[in-house]
Amino acid sequence: MNKNDLVAALASKADMSKTDASNAVKAVLDIIGKALKKGDDVRLVGFGTFYVTKRAASKGRNPRTGETIHIEPSKLPKFKAGKVLKDSLN
Numbered sequence: 001m002n003k004n005d006l007v008a009a010l011a012s013k014a015d016m017s018k019t020d021a022s023n024a025v026k027a028v029l030d031i032i033g034k035a036l037k038k039g040d041d042v043r044l045v046g047f048g049t050f051y052v053t054k055r056a057a058s059k060g061r062n063p064r065t066g067e068t069i070h071i072e073p074s075k076l077p078k079f080k081a082g083k084v085l086k087d088s089l090n
Contacts, residue, residue, distance in 0.1 A: 036077055046084035053078055 001009075003025065011021035032050055035042050042050040057073045 044082070046082050048082040048085055049080050051078055051080070052076065 007018055007022045007025050010016070010025060011018045014021065016024075032042050036050060036052050039052060041052075052075050055074045055076055058071045060069050060071045061067070062069055
């Protein structure tokens with residue numbers, strides 16, 4: 001399922017126009033993104049938790065030249081599925 005499929009399913013399920021559903025999906029994704037940028041977790045009980053982890057700086061290797069390179073530290077978004085979601089899949 002991609003974003004357009006999600007919008008169509010939401011419009012059908014909630015009996016709303018595709019424009020309104022698209023705006024709702026965009027708003028939810030924007031809110032989650034902004035919360036993660038601030039360093040907050042987003043917990044959706046029964047569904048899961050979106051959170052940010054930090055990756056430390058490390059050394060890598062350029063595959064073409066074999067030269068050692070420095071990889072900057074970074075932040076990564078992660079998702080951990082909740083119990084209800086896990087149980088619904090099995």
